[in-house]
Amino acid sequence: MTKYQDKARGMLVGLAVGDALGAPVEFLPEPSDVHIKQMGDKIEHFHENCRAPKAVWTDDTEMALCIADSLIVNEGYDSYDIMQRFTNWVDEGYRTYDSKPACDVGGQTMRAIEEYECNPIVFENDTTESAGNGAIMRLAPIIIANTFPGKKYPTLKDGYEKGSLVINPEDDEGEYIDQKDIEPTLNMAILSCRETHNSIAAEATTALFTTMLYCALHGLPKNHIATYCERWMRGEEYDNFWLKNINNLVGRALDKDREKLCNLGGYIVDTFAIALWGLIHYDNFKDGMMAVIRLGGDTDTNGACYGQLAGAYYGYQAIPEEWRKNVYLADELVEIADKLLKLPKCPILRTRFKDDKNFKELN
Numbered sequence: 549m550t551k552y553q554d555k556a557r558g559m560l561v562g563l564a565v566g567d568a569l570g571a572p573v574e575f576l577p578e579p580s581d582v583h584i585k586q587m588g589d590k591i592e593h594f595h596e597n598c599r600a601p602k603a604v605w606t607d608d609t610e611m612a613l614c615i616a617d618s619l620i621v622n623e624g625y626d627s628y629d630i631m632q633r634f635t636n637w638v639d640e641g642y643r644t645y646d647s648k649p650a651c652d653v654g655g656q657t658m659r660a661i662e663e664y665e666c667n668p669i670v671f672e673n674d675t676t677e678s679a680g681n682g683a684i685m686r687l688a689p690i691i692i693a694n695t696f697p698g699k700k701y702p703t704l705k706d707g708y709e710k711g712s713l714v715i716n717p718e719d720d721e722g723e724y725i726d727q728k729d730i731e732p733t734l735n736m737a738i739l740s741c742r743e744t745h746n747s748i749a750a751e752a753t754t755a756l757f758t759t760m761l762y763c764a765l766h767g768l769p770k771n772h773i774a775t776y777c778e779r780w781m782r783g784e785e786y787d788n789f790w791l792k793n794i795n796n797l798v799g800r801a802l803d804k805d806r807e808k809l810c811n812l813g814g815y816i817v818d819t820f821a822i823a824l825w826g827l828i829h830y831d832n833f834k835d836g837m838m839a840v841i842r843l844g845g846d847t848d849t850n851g852a853c854y855g856q857l858a859g860a861y862y863g864y865q866a867i868p869e870e871w872r873k874n875v876y877l878a879d880e881l882v883e884i885a886d887k888l889l890k891l892p893k894c895p896i897l898r899t900r901f902k903d904d905k906n907f908k909e910l911n
Contacts, residue, residue: 554863562859566851567605580844608852616689660744679749681819683741694733764860823853
């Protein structure tokens with residue numbers, strides 16, 4: 549197994565594992581972290597919940613697989629095709645474990661899908677204030693599909709020699725993240741965010757989290773992952789969001805005090821901070837995952853987002869065997885990650901946003 553393959557599998561399987569582990573304890577009565585603590589070691593194992601059987605994931609993974617299927621079939625991002633798969637997911641049970649219409653759909657996601665069914669085209673001023681974490685829970689397929697193992701990526705020494713790094717690296721291990729390499733991934737991730745969460749807060753946080761996922765998949769150390777995430781913020785609105793929220797984002801993640809992150813809902817900024825917190829303060833996939841879920845609140849999406857990040861950082865083999873082998877559709881998830889990684893290219897083919905250069909109406 550190659551480095552990229554291990555990390556790509558880790559990212560997608562990590563998403564599903566975190567989703568399935570967190571689902572049974574999602575939004576318990578507050579303080580939900582106290583209820584979770586009372587469960588003891590049971591929380592470390594897949595178990596039944598009121599919505600699904602043991603080891604089965606929820607909307608986080610289901611939507612990610614809708615995106616993955618579309619990218620693989622089209623060899624690129626087709627906004628209409630992805631939204632149609634989301635629609636089929638809600639209406640017909642596409643990619644749900646029991647093939648029944650999806651029952652765990654976020655409010656803003658449902659509104660976006662209903663609006664798509666009425667009119668698929670999004671005009672320039674059709675924005676929302678919604679900044680739910682649904683935009684970042686499903687990013688793994690986009691990051692994997694925009695990573696190409698056969699490509700020669702620049703090294704840290706390359707970055708130093710071109711003047712982008714101030715300190716000369718002692719060795720040539722690790723990659724230097726060049727803007728021209730990460731830009732297509734950022735554009736696609738932000739577009740996927742806009743499909744359901746068309747707001748500056750959601751887009752900006754998606755850009756930050758995408759950068760962290762990309763850096764983790766490309767083998768950067770933790771300190772670089774945390775500091776690189778704001779490097780490619782672009783545009784005055786994004787920059788303003790970052791400046792206003794820096795303490796709320798990275799500041800909380802760098803502080804090991806868990807109390808500031810307990811019992812939080814589905815706000816995208818909170819989930820971003822929790823995922824980064826779990827990666828920074830714990831030394832392996834399992835310990836970080838358990839710490840994140842024991843925070844309570846939106847446990848399935850927090851687990852899914854941490855699982856993407858830590859799965860990319862530590863790799864597939866670092867996920868406990870009990871989890872990676874027993875999560876629902878474990879073998880298929882590995883196959884999908886491999887297919888995404890083998891895509892020869894992954895351009896944006898067409899979008900439904902009139903202000904986007906790739907806008908094309910349906911025939």
